[in-house]
Amino acid sequence: MVKSVSLREAWAGEADCRNCALRTAALFGGLTEADFDQIHDPIDQYDVKPGTALYKTGDVGDYMYTVRSGSIKLVQYLPDGSQRIVRIVRSTDVLGLEALLDEGYQHDAVALQRAEVCRFPTRVVRNLSRDNPRLHHELLTRWQRALNEADAWLTELSTGSARQRVARLLLRLVRDRETSECELFSREDMGAMLGITTETASRTIAGFKRESLLVESRQNSFLLDIPNLRRIAED
Amino acid sequence: MVKSVSLREAWAGEADCRNCALRTAALFGGLTEADFDQIHDPIDQYDVKPGTALYKTGDVGDYMYTVRSGSIKLVQYLPDGSQRIVRIVRSTDVLGLEALLDEGYQHDAVALQRAEVCRFPTRVVRNLSRDNPRLHHELLTRWQRALNEADAWLTELSTGSARQRVARLLLRLVRDRETSECELFSREDMGAMLGITTETASRTIAGFKRESLLVESRQNSFLLDIPNLRRIAED
DNA sequence: CGAGGCGTTGAATGGCCTCAACGATGGTGG
DNA sequence: CCACCATCGTTGAGGCCATTCAACGCCTCG
Numbered sequence: 001m002v003k004s005v006s007l008r009e010a011w012a013g014e015a016d017c018r019n020c021a022l023r024t025a026a027l028f029g030g031l032t033e034a035d036f037d038q039i040h041d042p043i044d045q046y047d048v049k050p051g052t053a054l055y056k057t058g059d060v061g062d063y064m065y066t067v068r069s070g071s072i073k074l075v076q077y078l079p080d081g082s083q084r085i086v087r088i089v090r091s092t093d094v095l096g097l098e099a100l101l102d103e104g105y106q107h108d109a110v111a112l113q114r115a116e117v118c119r120f121p122t123r124v125v126r127n128l129s130r131d132n133p134r135l136h137h138e139l140l141t142r143w144q145r146a147l148n149e150a151d152a153w154l155t156e157l158s159t160g161s162a163r164q165r166v167a168r169l170l171l172r173l174v175r176d177r178e179t180s181e182c183e184l185f186s187r188e189d190m191g192a193m194l195g196i197t198t199e200t201a202s203r204t205i206a207g208f209k210r211e212s213l214l215v216e217s218r219q220n221s222f223l224l225d226i227p228n229l230r231r232i233a234e235d
Numbered sequence: 236m237v238k239s240v241s242l243r244e245a246w247a248g249e250a251d252c253r254n255c256a257l258r259t260a261a262l263f264g265g266l267t268e269a270d271f272d273q274i275h276d277p278i279d280q281y282d283v284k285p286g287t288a289l290y291k292t293g294d295v296g297d298y299m300y301t302v303r304s305g306s307i308k309l310v311q312y313l314p315d316g317s318q319r320i321v322r323i324v325r326s327t328d329v330l331g332l333e334a335l336l337d338e339g340y341q342h343d344a345v346a347l348q349r350a351e352v353c354r355f356p357t358r359v360v361r362n363l364s365r366d367n368p369r370l371h372h373e374l375l376t377r378w379q380r381a382l383n384e385a386d387a388w389l390t391e392l393s394t395g396s397a398r399q400r401v402a403r404l405l406l407r408l409v410r411d412r413e414t415s416e417c418e419l420f421s422r423e424d425m426g427a428m429l430g431i432t433t434e435t436a437s438r439t440i441a442g443f444k445r446e447s448l449l450v451e452s453r454q455n456s457f458l459l460d461i462p463n464l465r466r467i468a469e470d
Numbered sequence: 471c472g473a474g475g476c477g478t479t480g481a482a483t484g485g486c487c488t489c490a491a492c493g494a495t496g497g498t499g500g
Numbered sequence: 501c502c503a504c505c506a507t508c509g510t511t512g513a514g515g516c517c518a519t520t521c522a523a524c525g526c527c528t529c530g
Contacts, residue, residue, distance in 0.1 A: 076390045079469040084390045098379055101372075106383060137336075143378045144333055148341060150385035155311045155319045158393040159430055162518070187477065195394055200518055202477055234314040397486070422509065432487060437509055 007054065012047040015118045025092040026066055027125075027142070030134035038128065043120045054095065054109040054117065061099025063119050067091055070115025073189065074107035085192045087149050088112065094142050100126060112185055158195050165194040166204045167233040170214070170224055180224045181217055247282040250353045260327040261301055262360075262377070265369035273363065278355045289330065289344040289352065296334025298354050302326055305350025308424065309342035320428045322384050323347065329377050335361060347420055393430050400429040401439045402468040405449070405459055415459045416452055 018036055023029055045068075048054070054065055054072065065072075067089055074087045074095075086107065089095055098106050099122040129136045156168045169190065173182040185193075190201040208214040213225045213232075253271055258264055280303075283289070289300055289307065300307075302324055309322045309330075321342065324330055333341050334357040364371045391403045404425065408417040420428075425436040443449040448460045448467075 076386060078390060078394060082394070084394055086386045086389050098382075101376055101379055103379070106386065140375075140378070141336055143375070143382070144336055144338070147333075147378070147382050147385060150382060150389070151311060151321045151341065154321050154385070154389050154393060155313060158389060159313060159317070159319055197519060198476090199478085199520080203479080203518095206478065433508095434488085434510085435486060438486095438511080441510065 007046060007048070007052065010046040010048045010052060012045045012116070015043040015045040017043060017118075022066075022068060022092055027094050027138055028135070030138060031128070031132070035128060035132060035135075039120075039124055041121045041124055043118055043124075046117050046119060048111040048115050048117060050111050050113055052111045054111070054119075055105045056108050057106065058104040061096055061103065061105055061122055063096065064099055064122050064125060065095040065109075066118045066120075067093050067095065068116035068118060071112040072109050072115060072117070073112050073193075074109055075192070076107055083192050084195070085189060087146070087153060088193070093145075096122070097139070097143055097146065100129075100139070112189060113183060153193075157193060162194070162196050162200050162204050163207075164233055165196065166190070166201065166208070167213075167229045169194060170208075171226065171229055171233055174224055174226070180226055181221055182224065183221055245281040245283045245287060247280045247351070250278040250280040252278060252353075257301075257303060257327055262329050262373060263370070265373060266363070266367070270363060270367060270370075274355075274359055276356045276359055278353055278359075281352050281354060283346040283350050283352060285346050285348055287346045289346070289354075290340045291343050292341065293339040296331055296338065296340055296357055298331065299334055299357050299360060300330040300344075301353045301355075302328050302330065303351035303353060306347040307344050307350060307352070308347050308428075309344055310427070311342055318427050319430070320424065322381070322388060323428070328380075331357070332374070332378055332381065335364075335374070347424060348418060388428075392428060397429070397431050397435050397439050398442075399468055400431065401425070401436065401443070402448075402464045404429060405443075406461065406464055406468055409459055409461070415461055416456055417459065418456055 017023065017028055017031075017039075018033070020026060020028075028035075048070070055061075055063075057076070069091055072089045072095060073085045074089065075083050076086050077083050089109075095109055095117070096105060098104075125135075125139070129139055156172070157165055159165075160168075170182070174180050184190075184205070187198045187201040187205065190196075190205070191198045194201065205214065208229075209216075213228055215223045215225075217223050252258065252263055252266075252274075253268070255261060255263075263270075283305070290296075290298075292311070304326055307324045307330060308320045309324065310318050311321050312318050324344075330344055330352070331340060333339075360370075360374070364374055391407070392400055394400075395403075405417070409415050419425075419440070422433045422436040422440065425431075425440070426433040429436065440449065443464075444451075448463055450458045450460075452458050
């Protein structure tokens with residue numbers, strides 16, 4: 001069903017953290033020049049296509065990732081084989097925090113859209129955070145952010161009617177964005193996020209289009225009628 | 236609907252951490268005698284009745300809690316006022332980690348059953364964890380555990396039919412327990428945990444009783460037919 | 471050109487929700 | 501002590517919404 005593409009073919013060179021455009025927002029934002037000198041391991045940048053898995057559940061957590069662009073889904077499986085997407089991770093977010101605890105990864109991490117990520121050895125973070133309070137605090141903050149996301153995913157996206165859930169998902173996609181334009185996910189992924197079937201996701205999205213709550217601006221890019229979607233989301 | 240009882244009347248004395256029966260499993264398990272000497276603030280123990288709130292969403296996080304016995308629910312609210320229970324916290328678990336980051340609490344924390352908790356100032360943990368790698372690692376581990384719980388709550392308890400969800404909840408209640416005996420929650424709470432109505436929760440539990448998957452051993456204490464519940468949970 | 475993936479739509483079923491009623495229980499006050 | 505009330509679990513009836521199973525058009529790609 002989901003094609004699994006190797007990361008190998010996605011390598012896009014070594015990253016230049018010091019001059020990273022996202023640096024202020026990234027995990028390494030608080031590092032000094034001296035800190036960077038301590039990083040002897042290469043930090044690689046990858047260009048991943050939709051469907052590519054960065055890692056799988058249970059894999060040894062030698063690496064952590066920062067997302068530069070695009071979206072990555074975190075997927076868990078039920079005993080019966082059905083999948084549930086428990087979170088999506090986007091620009092400036094960190095993937096694989098659990099690796100710091102020497103646990104295997106807790107999810108499959110799979111690209112939803114074309115995405116750029118930076119990969120760095122877990123060991124680097126572990127070493128740096130020992131002596132760097134700011135990085136260390138940054139890690140705690142991100143752990144908490146993941147937890148808040150997980151809770152919101154439950155209260156907002158797994159509660160209420162299908163219409164409400166889809167509306168909340170759409171609104172979530174454009175939060176903290178300058179425009180109300182966004183790319184949609186496949187109906188199958190939407191279903192796995194919202195705990196509904198792909199058919200219901202499809203019907204609901206199609207309905208929103210007919211009601212002009214959703215207007216296609218470019219190929220698979222939609223403008224949202226935020227006020228009306230918000231009305232649907234809340235009652 | 237839910238009575239809110241003040242913590243004040245629940246005070247049960249100062250805790251004696253050094254001789255705590257739960258110490259090896261508790262947050263402070265790795266502390267030395269010297270560490271304890273640094274704690275100048277009192278650590279209080281409370282005996283809370285069902286319905287009592289330890290804290291509410293947005294409250295200033297001056298304190299953290301360890302649960303000694305019983306269960307505490309973490310509750311979030313939707314804009315329309317309906318509530319969703321996003322996690323339950325039980326013996327040896329820590330409540331209020333988010334307080335370490337100077338955020339307000341992210342949930343209402345309310346006792347489900349009669350419970351005993353220890354309360355300690357967030358400041359104490361913040362100070363001790365600065366110089367104590369073991370405590371510090373313990374904190375990270377607990378953060379990750381909360382995250383795993385949150386994810387499991389979504390995949391196991393918010394996915395599938397009502398029958399499956401209730402079965403999974405019951406099994407979860409006796410996991411890592413010596414016996415298969417457990418107390419049930421009110422049908423309203425079950426509904427809020429599983430994203431179903433109280434009536435559906437009631438009907439499902441009543442059905443389980445009729446099928447002898449659930450046998451009352453004492454007043455509101457039930458023995459589970461684990462193999463058959465597991466069968467229901469998985470298909 | 472055929473195959474396969476994806477989004478869409480239809481029809482029918484069924485599971486859950488809604489609204490309502492009722493019994494049991496436990497606490498309160500006369 | 502007992503009538504009274506509130507709460508909680510249970511059950512019924514009816515309706516709606518999501519699922520299920522199926523078919524079809526469109527697109528990409530081999």
